[in-house]
Amino acid sequence: MPYISYENRQIQFKIVYFGPGLSGKTTNLSWIHRVLAPEVKGELVMLNTDEDRTLFFDFFPVELGQVDGYHIRINLYTVPGQVYYEASRRLVLDGADGVVFVADSNESRIEANLEMFDLMRASFQHYDWDLRTFPLMMQYNKRDCPDPIPLGAVERKMGCADLPVRESIAIRGVGVLETIRDISRMVVARFEM
Amino acid sequence: MSERTSSRAGFRELLDHLVEHGGALTALLVTRQGSVVSEAGRTGYLNTTAMAALVAGMFSATKEVARMVGESQFSILLQQGEKRHIHISLVSGDIMMVVIFEDYSRIGQVRHEARKAGEKLTALLAQPKEVRPEPEEATVTQFREYALNLIDRIFQT
Numbered sequence: 001m002p003y004i005s006y007e008n009r010q011i012q013f014k015i016v017y018f019g020p021g022l023s024g025k026t027t028n029l030s031w032i033h034r035v036l037a038p039e040v041k042g043e044l045v046m047l048n049t050d051e052d053r054t055l056f057f058d059f060f061p062v063e064l065g066q067v068d069g070y071h072i073r074i075n076l077y078t079v080p081g082q083v084y085y086e087a088s089r090r091l092v093l094d095g096a097d098g099v100v101f102v103a104d105s106n107e108s109r110i111e112a113n114l115e116m117f118d119l120m121r122a123s124f125q126h127y128d129w130d131l132r133t134f135p136l137m138m139q140y141n142k143r144d145c146p147d148p149i150p151l152g153a154v155e156r157k158m159g160c161a162d163l164p165v166r167e168s169i170a171i172r173g174v175g176v177l178e179t180i181r182d183i184s185r186m187v188v189a190r191f192e193m
Numbered sequence: 194m195s196e197r198t199s200s201r202a203g204f205r206e207l208l209d210h211l212v213e214h215g216g217a218l219t220a221l222l223v224t225r226q227g228s229v230v231s232e233a234g235r236t237g238y239l240n241t242t243a244m245a246a247l248v249a250g251m252f253s254a255t256k257e258v259a260r261m262v263g264e265s266q267f268s269i270l271l272q273q274g275e276k277r278h279i280h281i282s283l284v285s286g287d288i289m290m291v292v293i294f295e296d297y298s299r300i301g302q303v304r305h306e307a308r309k310a311g312e313k314l315t316a317l318l319a320q321p322k323e324v325r326p327e328p329e330e331a332t333v334t335q336f337r338e339y340a341l342n343l344i345d346r347i348f349q350t
Binding site: 007014 | 202224225226227228230240242243246247250253254257332333336337339340341343344345346347348349350
């Protein structure tokens with residue numbers, strides 16, 4: 001549910017990039033931050049380990065502008081992808097209005113994708129969110145790898161075949177803005193006043 | 194509107210009082226999800242948006258640590274620096290109060306004022322929320338359309 005402040009005339013949405021380690025979640029956020037106009041973006045905060053892996057989350061806000069006198073903001077977050085950071089992932093997911101699952105298209109990472117999807121599903125259950133109605137989309141990243149896995153392979157195996165899908169090569173920005181646009185639209189379309 | 198938290202004029206007054214009487218530099222109210230509800234004192238030096246996200250994460254992590262040692266939560270976090278210090282207290286299950294101050298010898302005063310402000314905030318939060326008239330469907334549809342246009346404009350390829 002978005003955060004609404006009537007006094008400050010502000011509505012904030014939270015979008016979280018989820019997915020296995022090294023699938024490109026931080027790369028997505030970094031690219032979006034890089035290409036957005038300075039006046040619409042806040043500082044990119046990254047909480048990393050010494051090896052530049054996400055320890056807790058990456059974060060930055062995007063100011064969309066005003067509607068009906070309300071300032072609309074989208075706060076973008078990533079979760080840490082390494083399996084043993086499950087507690088942190090669940091904390092970051094708290095209060096999300098939309099989720100992008102960034103899948104790694106390398107054949108060798110199919111198990112990692114499935115494992116993380118399963119963990120995401122467990123978190124959805126924890127927060128009582130319905131996978132079929134919650135704004136959730138798949139981004140198949142690294143589509144330039146040799147023999148990428150077929151689109152839809154992860155969610156089909158997990159019994160969620162109808163999720164919206166985008167292809168991307170996040171390191172070159174391919175499909176990155178399309179993904180954030182899609183998920184933002186899904187979140188706003190569901191917004192109830 | 195479906196409301197998570199509505200900030201009220203009273204929040205700001207309480208924070209102003211806390212800054213003045215606690216000798217603090219800055220005071221913020223932050224939601225558990227990382228949004229700033231209200232702020233008082235000097236804020237020009239601080240990225241309050243990023244601060245709110247980080248404090249919320251810190252408090253959530255601390256709550257998990259508390260759970261691991263058999264506590265439901267730690268209600269106060271204190272960060273001592275060389276020149277500036279941060280006192281964070283949980284006001285309700287959903288709201289945290291952040292007080293930034295410089296003179297560590299005033300920690301007792303900060304704690305005292307933060308506790309008083311916390312009690313008043315809890316009382317404010319417990320008040321029945323103002324009932325807002327339901328907006329008409331046409332207004333909601335128009336709102337969504339405008340917001341979708343903004344999204345298309347900001348994230349254009």
